[in-house]
Amino acid sequence: MDFALNGDQELLAQSARAFLKAEASPSLVRRLWDDPVGHCSDLNAKISEQGWAGLLVPEAHGGLGLGMLDAAVLLTELGRCLAPSPFLSSSVLATSLLSFAGSASQKRSWLPRLASGEILATVAWLEESDRLDPTGTVLRARRARDRFRLSGSKLFVLDAHIADVYLVAARTAAGLGPDGVSLFAIPRGAPGLSLTPLEGFDRTRRLFEIKFDDVVVERDQRIGREGAAWKHLQRMLDVACVAIAAECQGGAEHALEMAVDYAKAREQFGQTIGSFQAVKHMAAECFAEIEPSRALLWYAAQAQETSNKEASRAASMAKARLGEVYARTTNKAVQIHGGIGFTWEHDMHFWFKRAKANEALFGSPAFHRERVAALSGW
Amino acid sequence: MLPAIPAGVDLAFSKEDEKFRRSLRTWLRKHLPKRHDEIDGGEDLNFEGPAQIAAAKKWQRTMHDAGYVAIDWPKEHGGKAASAVRQTILAEEIVTHRAPGLIGQLGLHMLGPTLIRCGTAAQRKRFLPKILTAEEIWCQGYSEPGSGSDLASLRTKAESDGDDFVVNGQKIWTTTAHFADWMFCLVRTHADAPKHKGISYILIDMKTPGIEVRPLVQMTGQSGFNEVFFTDVRVPRSNLVGELHGGWAVANTTLAHERNMLANPMRTQQLMADLVRLAARRNDNGGKVSRDALVRQRLADLQIRVDMMKYHSWKQLSDEIHGRPASVGGAISKLVTTELNHEICATALDLLGDYGPLVGRSPHAEDRGLWPRDWMFTLGMVIGGGTSQIQKNIIAERVLGLPRGA
């Protein structure tokens, strides 16, 4: 029995931290924060050089063939420094969805290009209702002879402005149940397709609305079997939960470190504020939440190696828990900083905002707690 | 210490360990007392009357004869030198089979390991065997009326007089003192030294003249702990453990054991499973309580934390068995687990509505009144063994490196 990271994972964590410290510094985050595009193709190219884009892609398709725990290790580091990167949207979510749903030939044609970083992809799933259950997917893909025609809109699509291709969930049959949902790979420039940026408070991650006005899609752009995409989306949801939870872990660790460092330096009433017990206990409470969360994250990541109910249950547990822990930690971290923590100038608000945005992304804590309850058979 | 071996997530126990688990299970099924409640004082060690105490001693003896007591101790001292994995398996099976707690746990978990590390050969030979068999029950004499969290300020004094110490003063909150045979006790032997440097760790026979034990009634209505008064109590010098004035270090070797004893993640798992069963069983106006959206939220939130602490304990366990430096001590487990246990019980009372406050002897009491009892008891565990605030001080100062306070 051993419950720990292996040597390679430790190494990955260390090298990623060193790499990101140099390449994704707070000043880069700040520059991209104000940037209209918010994307650094230079950083992205370097990330691809590391091989990270292919982390989850099987070796046969030109990737590293690693698992979710490895991805979680890396995402923890990305979350720690808030690196603005399409790693989550493309290398984790879209790549996983393609691996789950794609036919052998589709995987052969897409995965190597995703693994090398030659193209970026993103998943377009949620719509106006913001629901992750089957009733939330209503966009219709009507069959017209050998083609499909899509009309409707998708919301909260990550990195849609830089992704080359969208994996779009659409209904190919009437009804609102899990059956009849299909996936389509649609290039960004397709006629009839338009993008509207959504202005969120977390500018380290850009979200979009995609409108489909009679977008025509060839049959071979359908990923996997017709009407059978729901279970793959569910599995991708589990992956998303673990991935976001990992980001939360890294972000929470970093926010607490910033707060503790500040508490050791800032003086009031003739002593460092870290000697005040109210401050100490805030920090200790955060730490007592963050430290055991890591074990939950590892367990949930490892559980993804099996695709059973436990994988979903553990993923939802991690998502619900880590999201709240990150939000609470950054709240306390801002408070420990006092007025400076509330300024635009100080970096603290980046983490505070990412935490709350992550809490909402791919299901609120309440949504995932209900999923845990249902999967527990209550 | 073992060399650090390549790590990785591998949750399987070895074949031998699983065999140990199976034979333990078979043994437990065969030997578990039919009516636990007649012998089990629970973790709070609240035994009601001599018959229960005798039965509880007999149970420990039975466990011991089968080789399931103090398996962590070295073989030469009557243990099995069992790995941390085996200890975990034993703790898991004890809890899942609802086996009664061991009446001698303070001796088994605190004094025994202390003597093994710091005691003389003669002390080990004299005391360890009877700790194992429950022939002698121990109590812990640390806290005093003026010294709780600030334990090192303790004032019960022991003065040298020939081959004896002469002890005067008072201990309080001493669990099991009313039927214990011996006490391991912290006393002040040097009045002028700095507070941590004048304390000694001694063993006191509770039958010595000059000791008076006055039971205190806990909020549960039972008398689990006591006041203990010492008037010119003579203790042979050979009962000093470790160095004279070196008692603080001796006590600290086992404070970690105490925190682990109070933070058994399996116990939390079981409380949670009981709560889930309760919710599935009870109805309110709208149907099964477990179908209520708000209840499901609360249960899931608790379940997540319960499972998290289980994985956290796996992590600590595997760091231990593979000889990796412990990332954090027991402070997090003590803080989180004891508060979580109390929250689980409080949630059960919420679900029970007007039935919640009904105690065991009342008509219509649910689960034999265990919920209100455990709800109270688990709050005691938040305080005992170092309060939550003290655990937070420890985390802030020793882990996060913030300035030390009082």
Ligand SMILES: Cc1cc2nc3c(=O)[nH]c(=O)nc-3n(C[C@H](O)[C@H](O)[C@H](O)COP(=O)(O)OP(=O)(O)OC[C@H]3O[C@@H](n4cnc5c(N)ncnc54)[C@H](O)[C@@H]3O)c2cc1C
């Ligand atoms: C059920 C139970 C069984 C027990 N069994 C035993 C036993 O067998 N043997 C034994 O020796 N003792 C035993 N104890 C005593 C226990 O260890 C003490 O109660 C505990 O250490 C707290 O000490 P106190 O009661 O004096 O409270 P105090 O130390 O007076 O604390 C009162 C409040 O002040 C807070 N406080 C104190 N100092 C600080 C600080 N520096 N920073 C922040 N907050 C602070 C505490 O957290 C608490 O909220 C038992 C207690 C209980 C409840």
